[in-house]
Each structure stands twice: as structure tokens, then as C-alpha cells.
Amino acid sequence: DGGITQSPKYLFRKEGQNVTLSCEQNLNHDAMYWYRQDPGQGLRLIYYSQIVNDFQKGDIAEGYSVSREKKESFPLTVTSAQKNPTAFYLCASSSAGPAGVNEQFFGPGTRLTVL
Amino acid sequence: AQSVTQPDIHITVSEGASLELRCNYSYGATPYLFWYVQSPGQGLQLLLKYFSGDTLVQGIKGFEAEFKRSQSSFNLRKPSVHWSDAAEYFCAVGELAGGNKLTFGTGTQLKVEL
Numbered sequence: 001d002g003g004i005t006q007s008p009k010y011l012f013r014k015e016g017q018n019v020t021l022s023c024e025q026n027l028n029h030d031a032m033y034w035y036r037q038d039p040g041q042g043l044r045l046i047y048y049s050q051i052v053n054d055f056q057k058g059d060i061a062e063g064y065s066v067s068r069e070k071k072e073s074f075p076l077t078v079t080s081a082q083k084n085p086t087a088f089y090l091c092a093s094s095s096a097g098p099a100g101v102n103e104q105f106f107g108p109g110t111r112l113t114v115l
Numbered sequence: 116a117q118s119v120t121q122p123d124i125h126i127t128v129s130e131g132a133s134l135e136l137r138c139n140y141s142y143g144a145t146p147y148l149f150w151y152v153q154s155p156g157q158g159l160q161l162l163l164k165y166f167s168g169d170t171l172v173q174g175i176k177g178f179e180a181e182f183k184r185s186q187s188s189f190n191l192r193k194p195s196v197h198w199s200d201a202a203e204y205f206c207a208v209g210e211l212a213g214g215n216k217l218t219f220g221t222g223t224q225l226k227v228e229l
Contacts, residue, residue, distance in 0.1 A: 045217075
């Protein structure tokens with residue numbers, strides 16, 4: 001089945017540690033996205049990538065980093081510089097093209113808790 | 116910059132009653148509009164989308180939405196709610212320029228009373 005997988009589902013981290021969240025898709029989508037979700041705030045865009053080896057900052061990129069070495073993969077690293085990293089993280093992907101804005105498909109999410 | 120407002124944070128309806136969730140957007144050009152649903156601890160699932168054409172769009176699970184340009188609205192409706200519809204609902208507007216990005220509203224939490 002085609003889809004997006006995120007791992008792990010739950011992640012615990014001590015303050016001062018970097019942690020990497022995995023996102024893999026087999027939908028053959030060019031574009032991938034990372035969102036952060038906090039209660040009452042909706043989804044906020046962290047980073048996005050339209051093609052391999054290229055990515056752009058979203059609205060809340062500070063304290064985060066990404067890479068896009070393969071079309072299928074878009075890992076997110078939460079660094080120690082992120083002041084309040086406890087949140088629910090969602091990865092999404094979409095096809096890209098000149099026809100317009102395409103729907104995004106979402107993974108099941110990773111809940112990160114800083115201890 | 117584009118923005119989305121969902122004025123209702125929580126809504127409670129009785130099972131079998133009708134439902135309308137409000138969404139207002141701010142966007143200069145013709146918007147690309149979406150409604151997503153999220154069950155607790157899960158990812159988002161697309162209910163329906165509007166790009167152009169007929170302003171009343173049908174989606175999955177018996178949902179529909181109507182695009183009203185004059186009111187900058189894209190409200191989600193369902194004639195008869197089922198207990199399984201209890202979830203959080205997000206409206207989103209898409210931006211053509213710069214990466215196919217979506218801007219999401221803050222969501223409406225739907226509770227269904229049996």
C-alpha cells in the first residue's frame with residue numbers, strides 16, 4: 001500500500017539532546033513537508049522540500065534542521081536550540097506541478113516529549 | 116499573506132443532527148481550499164477540496180462544503196452526524212507561489228452526543 005510512514009510513534013528526549021524524526025513515503029511525490037502541532041494552534045510549517053537536495057524554511061524553522069537526500073525520505077532533526085520541542089510532529093507529501101495546489105497526504109505523526 | 120479562521124474552537128451536536136463548521140479565508144487570488152479531519156493521535160485525512168468550478172463540493176463520509184467568494188467562506192456541512200464523526204476538523208488554504216504550501220486554521224473540535 002502506498003503511504004507515508006513516520007517513526008517512532010512516541011519519542012522521549014532529555015533536554016540538550018538532538019533527536020531525529022523519520023519520514024518515508026512511497027507515493028512517488030516530489031514535495032514533502034514537516035509540521036508541528038500544538039493544542040489550539042493548528043498546524044505550523046517547519047520546513048518543506050519540493051525536490052531532492054533542496055528545502056526551504058517554513059514559519060517556525062528555528063531549532064530544526066532537515067535533509068532531502070532521497071525522494072522518499074525527509075528526516076527532521078530537533079536540535080537542542082529548539083526551546084520548546086514537546087509537540088506532535090506531522091510529515092506530509094504531495095505531488096508537485098504547475099496545475100495548482102495539490103492536496104497533501106499525511107503520516108500518522110510522532111509525539112515528542114522532552115523530559 | 117493568506118490566512119484561515121475557524122471561529123468555533125469546540126462544537127457539540129447530537130447524533131443525527133445536522134452540522135456546519137465555519138471557515139473563513141483571506142487570500143488575494145482564487146483560493147485552493149481543503150477540509151481535513153484528524154482523529155486523536157492520528158494524522159490528517161482529506162475530506163474534500165475546492166479548486167474551481169461548482170461551488171458545492173462533495174467529499175468522503177457524507178460531507179460537503181460550499182465555497183462563497185463574496186463571504187470568503189468555505190463552510191463544511193453534514194446533514195446527519197454519526198458518533199464516529201467526533202474528531203478535530205481543519206480548514207486549509209493553498210498558496211500557488213512557493214512550494215504548494217498550505218495554511219491551516221486552528222481547528223474545530225467536534226463532540227457528538229449520543
